[in-house]
Amino acid sequence: MADRIINILTNASYESKKTAERLSSSLLERGFKPFYGFDGDAELSICIGGDGSFLKTAHNNNFPRIPFVGINTGHLGFYQEIIPGKIDEFLDSYMEGKYSRSQIKLVKADIYTKNKVFKQYAVNEMVLKASHSKLVHINVFIDSNHLEKFSGDGLLISTPSGSTAYNFSSGGAIVHPSLHVLQLNPISPVNSSAYRSLGSSIIVPGGHTISLVLEKRYASANLLLVDGAENFYTNLHRVNLRLSNKYITKLVFSENSYWNNLKDKFL
Ligand code: NAD
Numbered sequence: 039m040a041d042r043i044i045n046i047l048t049n050a051s052y053e054s055k056k057t058a059e060r061l062s063s064s065l066l067e068r069g070f071k072p073f074y075g076f077d078g079d080a081e082l083s084i085c086i087g088g089d090g091s092f093l094k095t096a097h098n099n100n101f102p103r104i105p106f107v108g109i110n111t112g113h114l115g116f117y118q119e120i121i122p123g124k125i126d127e128f129l130d131s132y133m134e135g136k137y138s139r140s141q142i143k144l145v146k147a148d149i150y151t152k153n154k155v156f157k158q159y160a161v162n163e164m165v166l167k168a169s170h171s172k173l174v175h176i177n178v179f180i181d182s183n184h185l186e187k188f189s190g191d192g193l194l195i196s197t198p199s200g201s202t203a204y205n206f207s208s209g210g211a212i213v214h215p216s217l218h219v220l221q222l223n224p225i226s227p228v229n230s231s232a233y234r235s236l237g238s239s240i241i242v243p244g245g246h247t248i249s250l251v252l253e254k255r256y257a258s259a260n261l262l263l264v265d266g267a268e269n270f271y272t273n274l275h276r277v278n279l280r281l282s283n284k285y286i287t288k289l290v291f292s293e294n295s296y297w298n299n300l301k302d303k304f305l
Contacts, residue, residue: 041071043080045104047095049087053111057086057122061109064125068133080104082132082289088112089203093265096161096286101144105287107132114303116202117142119291128291137289140296142199143244145220146282149262152273158264159282162200165225165263166250166277167192169270173228175253178235181246189233191226192259193250195279202300204266210239214296218244220281244281251276 044065048058061084062072073080076099083106085095092108108118109125120128131137147164149156158164168174174192178185196205201213201221210223223239242248252259252274262269262277292298 042069043071043073043077045073045076045080045083047076047083047085047091048074049091049094049111051087051111053122054086054091057109057111057125060122061086061125064129068129076102078102078104082107084109085118086111087118088115089117090266092117093161097265097267101159101161101284101286103287105139105289107289107291116299116303117199117288119288119295119299131291132289137291140215140288140290141285142215142288143197143218144282144284144286145195145197145200146280146284147262147264148278149271149274150276150278151271152275156271158262158269159284160200160265161197161286162203162265163194163196163205163263164277164279165192165194165204166259167225167261167263168259169261174259175233175255176259177251177253178222179247179249179251180242186235187233187253188224188235189228190224190235194221194223194225195248196221196223197281200265202304205239206304211241212300213241218281220244220246220248220279222248246280248279249276250279 046058048054065072083104085092086109109120110118144159147158176188198213198215198217205223220242221239227235260271260274
């Protein structure tokens, strides 16, 4: 019989490393083959840490198809459903197939600079800003329709799963992960007799393209935050964003976990 490999991906904290040791022996007791790191033949990846560890794991392994589940040793742990004290219960439920699958849809950005086009994917959000905290001026198009000329700190485009992160702190709405939409959220929009743009976020169908075209006169925006990681581009001209066909799969063990998680983590 083929080995049942389970990846263990952990951050470097003391608690995470101890949790990984306990997880590894519980997996061995049940006949699984734990692998520290990412093996493409594994049936499951278990990520130990906080949301940051989960995001890093997804990016570093190019958003793998292998489903994952998170054990939370971080602060909030929105993506990390399992608590370290419940490892055995979680493994029993896994072996009995008592779980559902939830798709985490990614946002894709095509980034056009003067000489090159770059591609980026994010789990939570992309934020287009100016470096050095300058005001940015961006023409916003939905498909080919001009919507507004935005002036402010930046524009945040979040996935449904990312809507509870930076988007929520910036006054955006919480969007259930089953919905196929993106949210365009202005960060500190300027509204004066000189500049006028929408002051609240817009929910855009996932199949539509949000184009952010930098005002040539200013061309100040060149910082794209991708799940919090900074990416600087010179001669940035346009960023096109859509909900991607790529997704990652999370196993969910408790019923109604989304709503319970929301209440637990935010109220
Ligand atoms: P970090 O350590 O600064 O963590 C930011 C916080 O965001 C953590 O508490 C984390 O648990 C929480 N978080 C991440 N994804 C979440 C989600 N989908 N729903 C609810 N909370 C979530 O940074 P990091 O760990 O590298 O994470 C990067 C993320 O941080 C970015 O994707 C962004 O959403 C978030 N962030 C938030 C703010 C803000 O709220 N003002 C500012 C910058 C970045």
